[in-house]
Amino acid sequence: DAKTTQPTSMDCAEGRAANLPCNHSTISGNEYVYWYRQIHSQGPQYIIHGLKNNETNEMASLIITEDRKSSTLILPHATLRDTAVYYCIVRPPVNTGTASKLTFGTGTRLQVTL
Amino acid sequence: KAGVTQTPRYLIKTRGQQVTLSCSPISGHRSVSWYQQTPGQGLQFLFEYFSETQRNKGNFPGRFSGRQFSNSRSEMNVSTLELGDSALYLCASSSGRSGSTEAFFGQGTRLTVV
Numbered sequence: 001d002a003k004t005t006q007p008t009s010m011d012c013a014e015g016r017a018a019n020l021p022c023n024h025s026t027i028s029g030n031e032y033v034y035w036y037r038q039i040h041s042q043g044p045q046y047i048i049h050g051l052k053n054n055e056t057n058e059m060a061s062l063i064i065t066e067d068r069k070s071s072t073l074i075l076p077h078a079t080l081r082d083t084a085v086y087y088c089i090v091r092p093p094v095n096t097g098t099a100s101k102l103t104f105g106t107g108t109r110l111q112v113t114l
Numbered sequence: 115k116a117g118v119t120q121t122p123r124y125l126i127k128t129r130g131q132q133v134t135l136s137c138s139p140i141s142g143h144r145s146v147s148w149y150q151q152t153p154g155q156g157l158q159f160l161f162e163y164f165s166e167t168q169r170n171k172g173n174f175p176g177r178f179s180g181r182q183f184s185n186s187r188s189e190m191n192v193s194t195l196e197l198g199d200s201a202l203y204l205c206a207s208s209s210g211r212s213g214s215t216e217a218f219f220g221q222g223t224r225l226t227v228v
Binding site for chain 2: 041042049102103104105
C-alpha cells in the first residue's frame with residue numbers, strides 16, 4: 001500500500017481556511033486519495049476523495065498536484081467543530097477487491113482556536 | 115437513512131474470556147470491514163466481509179475472527195482475551211460495488227480487558 005506523510009499537528013484560527021497537506025510520493029496511477037477525520041472517540045468520518053482532478057463538496061476541497069505526489073485538504077472556514085485528527089489515505093480502486101482495506105497513518109491533529 | 119450501528123458501545127471483559135461485537139451496516143451495503151484502534155498502533159484493519167465471505171484480512175492472530183450474515187450484519191469475535199486487546203473496535207460499511215467508494219464508520223465498541 002502506498003504510504004502517506006502528514007504533519008503531526010496544525011493550528012487554525014476559527015473562520016480562517018485550514019490547509020492540511022499530505023505527501024504520497026509512491027502513489028500508483030489508479031490509486032485514489034481519500035480524506036477522513038476523526039473527532040475524539042468517534043468513528044472516522046468520510047470527507048472527500050479524488051483521483052487526478054481537484055474536488056469540492058459541502059465539507060471541503062481537495063487539491064491534488066499534477067504529478068499526484070501530494071495533495072492538500074482545504075476547510076474553507078474552519079470552526080471549532082472541525083477540531084479533529086485528519087487522515088489522508090491512498091486507496092486502490094474498488095474493483096481491485098482490496099479497496100476496503102484502508103491503511104490509516106498517524107494523521108494530522110487540527111486544533112481550531114478562537 | 116440509518117447509519118452504521120455497533121453494539122454494545124462499551125464492554126468490560128476479563129483476561130481469558132471471549133467477546134462478540136456486532137455491526138449493522140447501512141441498508142443496502144454488502145461490505146463490512148472491522149478495525150482496531152489503540153493509542154500505540156493507531157487504526158489497523160482487521161478483516162472485511164462481503165456477501166458473507168471474508169474478502170480481505172489484516173495481520174491479526176487467529177483469536178480474531180468474524181462472520182457476516184445474509185442480511186449483511188456482521189459479528190466479530192475475540193477469543194482468549196489479552197490485556198492488549200483493549201481498544202476501540204470500529205466497523206465500516208460500504209456498498210462494495212465497483213464504482214462505489216466511501217466507507218461509513220460506526221461509533222465503535224470500546225472494549226476494556228481487565
